[in-house]
Amino acid sequence: MIDHYDVIVAGGGSAGIAAAIGARRAGARVLLIERGPCLGGAATLRNVVTYCGLYTQDLKQVVFGVAEEMLAGLRELGAVTEPRKFMAVAVVFDPEGVKRVADELCERAGVDVLLHSHICAAAREGDRIIGVQVADHSGIHEYGADTFVDATGEADLAHLGGAEVRYGNDGKVLNGTLGVRFGGIPADAPITRASVSAALRAAKAAGMPGLTGTSGLIARMPVSEDLITYIADEEYDARSAADTSRAERGGRGQAQACLRVIRTMPGGGSAYIVSTGPELGTRESRHVIGRSQLTEKEVLEPGPMGEAVALGAWPIESHPGPGMPLEWIHLGEPGYYGIPLDVLRSRNTANLFAAGRTVDGDRGAGASMRVMGTAFATGQAAGVAAAFAAGGAGGAGADVETAVVRRELERQGAWLPG
Numbered sequence: 001m002i003d004h005y006d007v008i009v010a011g012g013g014s015a016g017i018a019a020a021i022g023a024r025r026a027g028a029r030v031l032l033i034e035r036g037p038c039l040g041g042a043a044t045l046r047n048v049v050t051y052c053g054l055y056t057q058d059l060k061q062v063v064f065g066v067a068e069e070m071l072a073g074l075r076e077l078g079a080v081t082e083p084r085k086f087m088a089v090a091v092v093f094d095p096e097g098v099k100r101v102a103d104e105l106c107e108r109a110g111v112d113v114l115l116h117s118h119i120c121a122a123a124r125e126g127d128r129i130i131g132v133q134v135a136d137h138s139g140i141h142e143y144g145a146d147t148f149v150d151a152t153g154e155a156d157l158a159h160l161g162g163a164e165v166r167y168g169n170d171g172k173v174l175n176g177t178l179g180v181r182f183g184g185i186p187a188d189a190p191i192t193r194a195s196v197s198a199a200l201r202a203a204k205a206a207g208m209p210g211l212t213g214t215s216g217l218i219a220r221m222p223v224s225e226d227l228i229t230y231i232a233d234e235e236y237d238a239r240s241a242a243d244t245s246r247a248e249r250g251g252r253g254q255a256q257a258c259l260r261v262i263r264t265m266p267g268g269g270s271a272y273i274v275s276t277g278p279e280l281g282t283r284e285s286r287h288v289i290g291r292s293q294l295t296e297k298e299v300l301e302p303g304p305m306g307e308a309v310a311l312g313a314w315p316i317e318s319h320p321g322p323g324m325p326l327e328w329i330h331l332g333e334p335g336y337y338g339i340p341l342d343v344l345r346s347r348n349t350a351n352l353f354a355a356g357r358t359v360d361g362d363r364g365a366g367a368s369m370r371v372m373g374t375a376f377a378t379g380q381a382a383g384v385a386a387a388f389a390a391g392g393a394g395g396a397g398a399d400v401e402t403a404v405v406r407r408e409l410e411r412q413g414a415w416l417p418g
C-alpha cells in the first residue's frame with residue numbers, strides 16, 4: 001500500500017515551499033519532496049541570495065502571503081536587508097536564515113517534508129498523474145496523490161508524468177550563471193558593482209583566460225558582509241548531466257579568474273571564495289504547457305486584475321547568452337501584472353499545476369515571472385488550487401473556480417487587487 005496524499009508538491013524552492021503551505025492551509029494533506037538537503041531552492045542551493053519581484057519600482061510591496069512570512073522570519077534573524085534598488089527593487093538575505101525559516105514555516109503548517117529525495121519517475125492513468133517514484137539511498141519509494149504541483153524548476157514531474165512541456169522559448173533558454181560568494185573584503189573597501197565590472201572588463205580585454213561574463217548583480221550580503229556575484233555565465237542544457245558537468249567546471253574556473261581580478265583591486269588583497277553554487281544557477285529550463293500562456297504584452301501592458309491569482313512585479317530581465325549584455329524592459333503602470341490560474345494549469349494533465357519558473361510564459365513573460373518573489377506567488381496559488389482540485393465532488397483534478405482560489409489566497413494573507 002503506497003502512501004497517498006491529497007497533494008504532492010515536487011521541489012522545495014520558493015515556489016514549492018509556498019505551494020505546500022498554501023495547499024496545507026487550504027485543508028489538504030501535503031507531501032513536499034525535495035532532492036537537496038534543505039528547502040529554499042536557488043536561494044540556498046545556488047547562491048541566489050536576492051529576492052526579486054516582491055516590490056514595484058517605487059518600493060510598493062505587492063507579493064505577501066508565504067513570501068511575507070519568509071521575510072518576517074528573516075527579519076527576526078537579522079538575515080535580510082531592507083528593499084534596495086538595483087536595476088529594480090530586491091532584498092538581500094543570508095541563505096542560512098532561509099533554510100531555518102523554511103523548515104519552521106513548513107513544520108508549523110503541518111507539511112510532511114522529504115529531503116534527499118529525487119523524483120525519478122511518475123505514473124500516469126488517462127489524463128492524470130497518479131503517483132511518483134522517489135529515489136533515496138535505501139532504494140525507490142512510491143507516493144500517490146490526488147493532485148500535483150510541479151515546482152522543480154526543470155519541470156521534471158511534468159516531463160516524467162507525460163504532461164506537455166517545452167524547453168525554453170523559441171528554441172532558446174536564458175543562459176545560466178554560477179553564483180559566487182567572496183569573503184575577506186572589508187565592508188568599507190571601494191569594491192562595488194561598477195568597479196568589479198570595470199576590473200573584469202579590463203582583465204578580459206587584456207586576454208585573461210576563463211572569463212565570460214563581466215557584469216551582473218554584485219551586492220553585499222547581510223550578516224557576513226560577503227560579496228555575492230552573478231557573473232560567471234555558462235551555456236548548457238540543464239536537462240543533461242553531462243553538459244551541466246562541463247558547465248559546472250567552467251563556472252568554477254571563472255570563479256577563480258574573478259578572484260584573481262578582485263585581489264588586484266584596492267581592499268581586495270585578502271579576498272577568498274566562500275562558496276560557489278554549490279550548483280550552477282539555471283534561469284530557464286522546461287515550461288509546463290498551460291491552458292493559457294502569459295505573454296510579454298500582458299506583462300508590459302497589464303489589464304484588469306480580477307482574474308489574477310498571483311502578481312508579478314519584476315521587469316523583463318533577459319540573459320541572451322554568456323558575456324552578452326543583459327536586456328531590461330520595465331513594466332508599465334501600475335508596476336505589476338496579474339497571472340491567471342490557467343497559466344498554472346497543465347493543458348493535457350487535469351490534476352497537474354505548475355509553479356515558479358516552470359509556468360507558461362513566452363520569452364518576455366518568462367524572463368519576468370521566473371524570479372523568486374513571483375515564484376512564491378505562483379506557488380501559493382498553485383498549492384491552493386491543487387488543494388481544492390483534490391478529491392472534490394468532481395474527482396481529483398476537477399475544475400476550480402478562480403474566485404474560490406482568490407478568496408482562499410486572500411484569507412492566507414495574499415494581496416490581489418480586483
Ligand SMILES: Cc1cc2nc3c(=O)[nH]c(=O)nc-3n(C[C@H](O)[C@H](O)[C@H](O)COP(=O)(O)OP(=O)(O)OC[C@H]3O[C@@H](n4cnc5c(N)ncnc54)[C@H](O)[C@@H]3O)c2cc1C
Pocket residue numbers: 010011012013014015016033034035036040041042043045048049050051052053090117118119120151152153154156157176177178179217230280281282283355356357358370371372373375
Ligand atoms: C544566477 C541567477 C541569478 C538569479 N537572480 C535572481 C535574483 O536576484 N532574484 C530572484 O528572485 N531570482 C533570481 N533568479 C531566478 C531564480 O533563482 C529562479 O528562477 C527561482 O529560484 C525559481 O524558483 P523555483 O522555486 O521555481 O525553482 P528553484 O529555486 O530552482 O527550486 C526548485 C527546487 O526543486 C528541486 N528539484 C528539482 N528537480 C527535482 C526532482 N526531480 N526531485 C525533487 N526535487 C527536485 C531543486 O533541488 C530545487 O530545490 C536568478 C537565477 C539565476 C540562475
